[in-house]
Amino acid sequence: MEAESGTVIYEKNADAKMKPASVTKVMTLLLVFQAIENKQYTLEDIVTVSEHAASMGGSQCFFEANEQQTVEDMIKCIIIASGNDAAVAMAEFTSGSEEAFVADMNNKARELGMENTTFKNACGLDADGHETTARDIAIMSRKLITRYPDIFNYTSIWTDTIIHKTRRGEKEFGLVNTNKFLRQYQGATGLKTGYTSTAHYCISATANRNGVKLIAVVMGADTKENRNTDAAKLLDYGFARCYAYTDKKILQKNDIKVLNGDREYVKITSVSDFNAVLLNGEKAEDVKKELVLYDDELKAPLKKGDCIGYVKYTVGDRTIGMVAVNTGEAVGEKTYMYGMQTMFEHIIRK
Structure with a gap:
């Protein structure tokens, strides 16, 4: 997809419903940045991690219940480390509960014309009925990067650190970007990877060359390597057919x-x-x-x-x-x- 116009350059099985794994977090981030734009909170505001958020499995930043972090550090944890605990903590901070936030996610999906998407959680862990399509992922990815281009200030970070602040004291925790595609493809700028044993390997990849911005979505790949290879082929195809005017x-x-x-x-x-x-x-x-x-x-x-x-x-x-x-x-x-x-x-x- 060409990001500025939303024009689809190539598609295959674009409307097949599949599990998106952590690519779900594109919608989570869209609602977080929307809340910041609406002055609901700022990057400096403090988020308290609930027991529910701290209990999330899968990829995580190992927050403890009642631990506090800034909104900006939570955003880094979601984007760089794909932290499920951070995603749920921000969902609760934004809408009062994860359940209410998921309702907001689905409402936003309808607003954007994502006709084949249903979210069941804020982080992308497998759940019955939690599904979307490559087309719908491209739609929400386009909305995120065009409405909030500051997202690239975070998706481009390769490593960073946060400070865990718990009852046992403070401890530095390293964040390493889960999106290895950033270093494998010239012009890659983001956006989000995902994996579960059911969803397999997924990616919403963004790249920019010579003023042309593209989005490539791959779902259900058998391996990381195949996922990244397919994303690169899609982007190469797009860049060969687009140029800036x-x-x-x-x-x-x-x-x-x-x-x-x-x-x-x-x-x-x-x-x-x-x-x-x-x-x-x-x-x-x-x-x-x-x-x-x-x-x-x-x-x-x-x-x-x-x-x-x-x-x-x-x-x-x-x-x-x-x-x-x-x-x-x-x-x-x-x-x-x-x-x-x-x-x-x-x-x-x-």
Whole structure:
């Protein structure tokens, strides 16, 4: 999947329901970062580990009940060490209980259009009915990395440490990234691996080359090596068929006529350069752009920075993006004196 547009470049059995193992934590992290964005808590806030969270098996960071860690250290434990105990602790911290958090996970899945996903826990341990698809994993992975690109500050960490703070004192605990793909594939940026004896080896792999960002999902591989090989093949296939397109000269003209204004034209500006990804043989010379105004005619008064429309980019029938267009200056309403002046100038010119 191309991350910016969500376009699927290649798929095979993309809607087959399978167990996702710790790739589940992509949704857990999405809800955690959403809570931070909504100012529910901060990276510095303190999380207390419950007995339930501390009891999680599988991959873990060996937290004790009542141990406390910051939200940021919990995020590191989830991403780097794939800690089930950390994932459940954050679920409880976010929604009050793991059960309530799982309901939030499933609601978010419906919101994102993940039609074949049901979560039963926050960490990915095998459970009856806990299942998803490669397509749905790609959808939630895309949402996480495009909405919260700061996630890459954590997924790119190879090793780190936390300090266990328990009744027996403080002890350093090392975190080593479970995602070995990071060091095996040029441009790899994340995202999450998973394994259980039932789910086998899974990965949602993200990579970035020359401005193109891709997501590759592999589920149910027999070995780590096969999982990573398949992910690399998918990404290679995608990068061979995608390339970045940039337009720095958005506007073909830099002013527009204004009605009833104290000047006849207003300067217009684009808010940014335009960047997109062309897919499967699309060529730069085939890109078309069109200035679309929200109103058929601009009327004064106008403030500097008013959004008056956008430039739409298309390739064939596919819209590849838009850039907003603003006024570059203020325009006041035409006054009686301005009207007399322009009329007089018109007479003089004649």
